[in-house]
Amino acid sequence: MKAARLYDYDPKMNVQLKIEEVKAPTITAPDEVIVRVGAAGLCRTDLHIIEGVWKPTMDPEGTLLPYIMGHENAGWVEEIGSGVRSVKRGDAVICHPFRSCGICLNCRHGEDMYCDNGQFPGLGMNGGFAEYFITSERSLIKLNANVTPIEVAPLADAGITAYRAAKRAAKLLRPGSYCVLLGIGGLGHIALQSLHAISGCRIIAVDREPAARVLAKDLGADFILDGGPNVIEEVSQITGGGAHVVIDFVGELGVENICWKMVRKGGQLFVVGYGGNINVPTAHLVIEEINIGGSLVGNFTELVELMELNADGKVKMHYTEYNLASINTALDDFKNRRFTGRGVIVP
Amino acid sequence: MKAARLYDYDPKMNVQLKIEEVKAPTITAPDEVIVRVGAAGLCRTDLHIIEGVWKPTMDPEGTLLPYIMGHENAGWVEEIGSGVRSVKRGDAVICHPFRSCGICLNCRHGEDMYCDNGQFPGLGMNGGFAEYFITSERSLIKLNANVTPIEVAPLADAGITAYRAAKRAAKLLRPGSYCVLLGIGGLGHIALQSLHAISGCRIIAVDREPAARVLAKDLGADFILDGGPNVIEEVSQITGGGAHVVIDFVGELGVENICWKMVRKGGQLFVVGYGGNINVPTAHLVIEEINIGGSLVGNFTELVELMELNADGKVKMHYTEYNLASINTALDDFKNRRFTGRGVIVP
Amino acid sequence: MKAARLYDYDPKMNVQLKIEEVKAPTITAPDEVIVRVGAAGLCRTDLHIIEGVWKPTMDPEGTLLPYIMGHENAGWVEEIGSGVRSVKRGDAVICHPFRSCGICLNCRHGEDMYCDNGQFPGLGMNGGFAEYFITSERSLIKLNANVTPIEVAPLADAGITAYRAAKRAAKLLRPGSYCVLLGIGGLGHIALQSLHAISGCRIIAVDREPAARVLAKDLGADFILDGGPNVIEEVSQITGGGAHVVIDFVGELGVENICWKMVRKGGQLFVVGYGGNINVPTAHLVIEEINIGGSLVGNFTELVELMELNADGKVKMHYTEYNLASINTALDDFKNRRFTGRGVIVP
Amino acid sequence: MKAARLYDYDPKMNVQLKIEEVKAPTITAPDEVIVRVGAAGLCRTDLHIIEGVWKPTMDPEGTLLPYIMGHENAGWVEEIGSGVRSVKRGDAVICHPFRSCGICLNCRHGEDMYCDNGQFPGLGMNGGFAEYFITSERSLIKLNANVTPIEVAPLADAGITAYRAAKRAAKLLRPGSYCVLLGIGGLGHIALQSLHAISGCRIIAVDREPAARVLAKDLGADFILDGGPNVIEEVSQITGGGAHVVIDFVGELGVENICWKMVRKGGQLFVVGYGGNINVPTAHLVIEEINIGGSLVGNFTELVELMELNADGKVKMHYTEYNLASINTALDDFKNRRFTGRGVIVP
Ligand SMILES: [Zn+2]
Ligand SMILES: [Zn+2]
Ligand SMILES: [Zn+2]
Ligand SMILES: [Zn+2]
Ligand SMILES: [Zn+2]
Ligand SMILES: [Zn+2]
Ligand SMILES: [Zn+2]
Ligand SMILES: [Zn+2]
Ligand SMILES: [Zn+2]
Ligand SMILES: [Zn+2]
Structure with missing residues (x-):
């Protein structure tokens, strides 16, 4: 063959x-x-x-x-x-x-x-x-x-990696909750569609690429951000204090240490992309009572x-x-x- | 006043x-x-x-x-x-x-x-x-x-009664699962929309009234049945052996004893409407391992x-x-x- | 051989x-x-x-x-x-x-x-x-x-049938909750031990046989009843209005229609034994918002x-x-x- | 006054x-x-x-x-x-x-x-x-x-901080699972008792203080370790590859970066004590699919x-x-x- x-x-x-x-x-x-x-x-x-x-x-x-x-x-x-x-x-x-x-x-x-x-x-x-x-x-x-x-x-x-993260997120999201997706590429665009299908939450799509943001809009993201230096503050404004769930499809290049700062008290970060190191004070984990977890295929x-x-x-x-x-x-x-x-x- | x-x-x-x-x-x-x-x-x-x-x-x-x-x-x-x-x-x-x-x-x-x-x-x-x-x-x-x-x-x-049942149902439903809604009236039409919003399941709407069936279609039900004498068999055909969840907004007039026969092994009936009596063999409950539960406001x-x-x-x-x-x-x-x-x- | x-x-x-x-x-x-x-x-x-x-x-x-x-x-x-x-x-x-x-x-x-x-x-x-x-x-x-x-x-x-029911019960029970076990025989005595091991609830053991009641006591049941005609009222007294979970290992001889009357608002009956028919008003299911479910091997x-x-x-x-x-x-x-x-x- | x-x-x-x-x-x-x-x-x-x-x-x-x-x-x-x-x-x-x-x-x-x-x-x-x-x-x-x-x-x-962590742990633990408790002090000794009461898991108690280890033994810990330099390896040996849940009541002095290395594939670290910084590769989070979460009062x-x-x-x-x-x-x-x-x- x-x-x-x-x-x-x-x-x-x-x-x-x-x-x-x-x-x-x-x-x-x-x-x-x-x-x-x-x-x-x-x-x-x-x-x-x-x-x-x-x-x-x-x-x-x-x-x-x-x-x-x-x-x-x-x-x-x-x-x-x-x-x-x-x-x-x-x-x-x-x-x-x-x-x-x-x-x-x-x-x-x-x-x-x-x-x-x-x-x-x-x-x-x-x-x-x-x-x-x-x-x-x-x-x-x-x-x-x-x-x-x-x-x-x-x-x-790629599809089930995105879907698994979306499904784990959906369990934590109610109508009125916010989910941030970082990276609307091969995985992110599947996660976006999956979340829409199985959850009544609001989706904030973040991507530095204009083409990815267009795709996010076509697929029905509720909010679309370009991931500039104010992204944490922008998410905080939209959500009134942080997202209930953040899914990071990048996991490196510094994104990994921006993501947990976007999470609301009691919320969750799912890490799907990888390469970087997360460095987080235990005091932040405890006082904000947030969770940081990897998500696999x-x-x-x-x-x-x-x-x-x-x-x-x-x-x-x-x-x-x-x-x-x-x-x-x-x-x-x-x-x-x-x-x-x-x-x-x-x- | x-x-x-x-x-x-x-x-x-x-x-x-x-x-x-x-x-x-x-x-x-x-x-x-x-x-x-x-x-x-x-x-x-x-x-x-x-x-x-x-x-x-x-x-x-x-x-x-x-x-x-x-x-x-x-x-x-x-x-x-x-x-x-x-x-x-x-x-x-x-x-x-x-x-x-x-x-x-x-x-x-x-x-x-x-x-x-x-x-x-x-x-x-x-x-x-x-x-x-x-x-x-x-x-x-x-x-x-x-x-x-x-x-x-x-x-x-009416809205939260329907939503509560839909939310409890959504926890039991995966993409590819089937949910039957019996009665697409004041409550049922809210349950239908809620389920679509928070779950990726397939919805089978059942109502004897043609106007209610038109509404169900407009709201995006995947299958629409008229609740005639073959309804149990029709549900079984569509679902390949029974629905994962059935929500009964009628609860009387005999409907209450049709509903549990539509439920698949391991599935759930939520009873919202009331008036009738459910009469079910314990052997059926055990062997099919189904659940029958009321759902309130x-x-x-x-x-x-x-x-x-x-x-x-x-x-x-x-x-x-x-x-x-x-x-x-x-x-x-x-x-x-x-x-x-x-x-x-x-x- | x-x-x-x-x-x-x-x-x-x-x-x-x-x-x-x-x-x-x-x-x-x-x-x-x-x-x-x-x-x-x-x-x-x-x-x-x-x-x-x-x-x-x-x-x-x-x-x-x-x-x-x-x-x-x-x-x-x-x-x-x-x-x-x-x-x-x-x-x-x-x-x-x-x-x-x-x-x-x-x-x-x-x-x-x-x-x-x-x-x-x-x-x-x-x-x-x-x-x-x-x-x-x-x-x-x-x-x-x-x-x-x-x-x-x-x-x-026998063991896993009892354990499965106990495990499903444990998910619904908190410390301070009450679970009734009806029938402390081959299955019931395993359920009793399992519940003690995996849940901090209080256990009410019911059996008509004195020997079974002795066994229940040896195994640490918190309350032991003989299942006489006042059993519903006795359970209501102990629990302050009904048990959070009831597990029925009998399922016939009339026991099946006593069990759901012992369940508290929002509570659950698991049916393991079988033979009889449950006959329950939908109004009771809804107003009390109870669940009745079979439990298998x-x-x-x-x-x-x-x-x-x-x-x-x-x-x-x-x-x-x-x-x-x-x-x-x-x-x-x-x-x-x-x-x-x-x-x-x-x- | x-x-x-x-x-x-x-x-x-x-x-x-x-x-x-x-x-x-x-x-x-x-x-x-x-x-x-x-x-x-x-x-x-x-x-x-x-x-x-x-x-x-x-x-x-x-x-x-x-x-x-x-x-x-x-x-x-x-x-x-x-x-x-x-x-x-x-x-x-x-x-x-x-x-x-x-x-x-x-x-x-x-x-x-x-x-x-x-x-x-x-x-x-x-x-x-x-x-x-x-x-x-x-x-x-x-x-x-x-x-x-x-x-x-x-x-x-102190009690409910320990109990909350134990309760969250118990949801993730089955009979045969292992839970590590780091620090058997004011909080840890309550967590140990709580876990025993509400979960059928096996408990590994770790403390550098001999008196705390004696207390752990009195309270029924299944394994007791002194938290020396081989503690990760010891936990791996006992558990066959890592604990299903680790609860860290210390959260500083380097313990915080030992804890996540004790967690098995798919497992969870709860951080209760604080003071230090967790530094973890996203690749480890993803490939091991572990969760790290703070736990509050x-x-x-x-x-x-x-x-x-x-x-x-x-x-x-x-x-x-x-x-x-x-x-x-x-x-x-x-x-x-x-x-x-x-x-x-x-x-
Ligand atoms: Zn691939
Ligand atoms: Zn308040
Ligand atoms: Zn009303
Ligand atoms: Zn098979
Ligand atoms: Zn009426
Ligand atoms: Zn057998
Ligand atoms: Zn009140
Ligand atoms: Zn204090
Ligand atoms: Zn295998
Ligand atoms: Zn200090």
Whole structure:
């Protein structure tokens, strides 16, 4: 099959994926499924992989390369293992990015991302920048009728990360409450739509990019700010003393220490983007009684819910399409922010 | 002041309220507030009062009549007691129907309707079918700018009853879940809008009246049923085995024993309307693991939330206006279903 | 292997299980596990099976008999299927009674008992009144060190049914709240210990049997009642107006319609026992705003939690031991209440 | 009346309170209550007041001194305002430390400590190191029979701070989960007892003081650590990868940055003590998906619950008694840790 493979890590990202013919994957366990890739989302994590950020975790022995990235996949079932019952050849599916075991206690609590025995196609093993890739039955959700893989592939990772944060936020928000979203990019624009769908709160969208602010407005944000130096004061004015919830999709460049100052007494900051360090006085935490918590990729049931919102027309992914042969252009455009929303590779 | 007073109970409701001049109320305690009535909603409870249904509870000694009904009130603050700090003369307000004490443990838990020492203007004491009525500071919510009393008065009781049920439902509903609303009248149409605002679920609206079904469609119900003899089977088909939540705004005439049969394994029936008896095998409760629970008038904070949804344009009350002099016509039209939505009296 | 098999249904239960030599089970799927039975609890469900109550559900074609009952099993792993990773031969285990699929949405939400594709050893297929029985990897929990199968087998079903109800109750109970337990038998005595362990509420134990009341006292119930004709009034006196939660382990013989009258405004009745019909006015449900809900067998994670409480010495099963050859005596003693706590069969 | 008054702030705390005769307080509003002080707890906050830490907040104009500290009060109602209904002269009461308004939205949500219009006797106004002090009806809880003020006074502030954290923790803990308590002093020993009463988790108590570790053992901690340099590793060993919840009663001296490293994937750190700064990589927050949140003084309903646990014998305050004339000795002993548990002043 055709695939794009990474041959070298490079902190400066001056590498090209090689488009080449490789052996297609084969079933080796009863719960495995081969998926014919319909579309695979490009993710900031892919850039980090190329930079070598994930090498210590995913490739400690240095034996992984060359390999195929791509962890935001949707397509059609090509072949199933002997124990698979819930899908059959030809079914259109989206793939939760993590192959969880279903047996460990974390899996039993539904927290697939905490699985003690998980595998991550596209990170520690071959992924979806190819014609086929292999995953397990537990990762698959059948697409609703009339939904095609390319419309939804990035929901598999970017989408559920945003949705999980939005869902956790919604539990804390009442009508009349305010939620700040920092960063209306690939994740933020999904969080915005999700919040509107599942919560009656008011949304304050913050982004330094004019194009992102236009998108936020189109998607119905109640207030839109440009994230200038007065942003804390602006949020305080709008909210009468601070937001009930702030979701930070940036998590670095100083944003991480602006965010907790926007939170109202008793409120919550969810940190989704990362890179920086939060430095907060315990006295502030206690007297304001605020919470600061990380939020990870969503679990399987959250992907199910997001697909339902998508099927109902309530959450849509904005994307730009590239074919597999152009993946290096796509990566280049991504690094240089030449497209809005999400880039998607079609083999 | 002018007021409409009830002089007799009559199971057949062949009574006329007398429009007459009576003494205006005066402040007798530091927390009291006199409200100039802007609008007062007509409620099925008013019909029940006339029938004598509430006499044993609210008028056991038979000393209440003649008195002024009207418990869904909004207007302007006319005069405040010496201890009142949060409102001042001229403020536009909506009035939570129950005067709670703020001291008992139920009040401290925010459950105003469970208050050990509450009073109910319009039931056990004079209410708002008059130019003025008296309530307490704890009952008042200032209206958002640009909101007028007549647009919102029935939210004070009908509205929060519907909203409370919708809010309890929303906690149990995920995207992709189904909620059945039985009865799209004064309460049901508020529940429908509330659910849309705070939950990503799918809504199945059921009503025997064509006009109510048209309203349900206008308000965005996902499925609309006429409540015929196959309704349980129709719900089962749409939902793939039963609804996650059913809200019954009827509660009598046999509907009460259809509702629990629509509930899916692990699901919930909220009963808001009443009159009938539920008869359910314990084996069904256990094997299906369903819940059946009553839902009462909302508390103060729920009225605050509903007013925020209203201010944001997400929930609107449909109403027909009558002036106080025509209140007997209004009651007659109500009994004979000559208007849709809610009837509102303006003094 | 030796096994006790049922050959006939009989509403009067005048049947004897046959102790006979049968073929031991063999692995036929990669996730299967053969367990050498250490102990198998006797359950009221076994009596119901003999009576034929479960025939329409579990044996609609009439092809099941002769078969081996026994669904409350603990023992040692004897043999594992090719895909099993989490246990190995020799491990001491307790077996969740339901073989859930791990794939359907209910399983993904952790609600094993709602599984769309489940199997029930001891009901619709051979169970544990034998030397060996077959189940699946997903059903198994390794025993903590120093715990033996006989001490815990009935926790696998009776235990988690009681624990699930206690856990749901605990979420609704604060220090100073009251919980009524009706029936301090095999389930009730586990619920009592569980509630003490996980909640700071006060417990009112009700049982008509003096021996059960003694047990309740030993286990630390705060109040003990004999369930006589004044029980509603007695509960109202103790609680100052009704219990916050009532758990009914009887569910028939009129108890089911006493229970909801003991519930305080805003409170909850959990129905665990069954057989009778609840008949309640919707007006009572609404005005008192009470909830009535069934409670089923606990899921896998609840069995994990109960085993932890057991390992910590906080919950212990009271039982009487019988060997497999005496199983008909055990059934007879059970029918005639000749033992307290739970009967356990040892092959 | 006799009172101990503070005349000067001093960062070195070289000041003596003056025991002198001052005018007793008088009722000036309908909701006020004068309490004859039975006992008043000494608090670290009192030391901070003397140091001047609270001057910017509570005494910005510098007009407060001389004044009477003491915010952990219990005693007997001496006189009530005209609007007070729930207590009468002679009632034994404990006093929630904050006089909340009961009207603002925060009060309506039951979060008394967030009240927009609150007052804090013993901080910004005279408190309980005197024969009498003045508070409001909303602050009072009647003592259960047989409970005397001296046994419970510090529960009014130290107690509910610990209880609130324990209650928030309990919501996150299952049987088999681990909770670390750092600091088994005045607050920690209440948290330990509270957790045991309301949760089935396992408790790891950490304290550098041998006497505190002995107390932890007496109160039933499951594991006891001395907080040496290997404490993170020790906790990881016991818990198999980190605690589900950590409660930090220290919050300074470096402890604050040890605590979040003890938290397991998906777990929570509650910060109660303060003084230091938390410095945490956003990457750690996200990948481990942990939460870090401050926890404040409990609200009124939490004090009610704690008093119920106390009445049931499940939570007891350890204290040392001083009479009012010896208050400077008490302060000195407190600064030099000459007593364990809590110091209590009796006028
Ligand atoms: Zn990604
Ligand atoms: Zn797993
Ligand atoms: Zn009404
Ligand atoms: Zn009626
Ligand atoms: Zn009250
Ligand atoms: Zn059983
Ligand atoms: Zn399943
Ligand atoms: Zn204090
Ligand atoms: Zn200090
Ligand atoms: Zn307040």
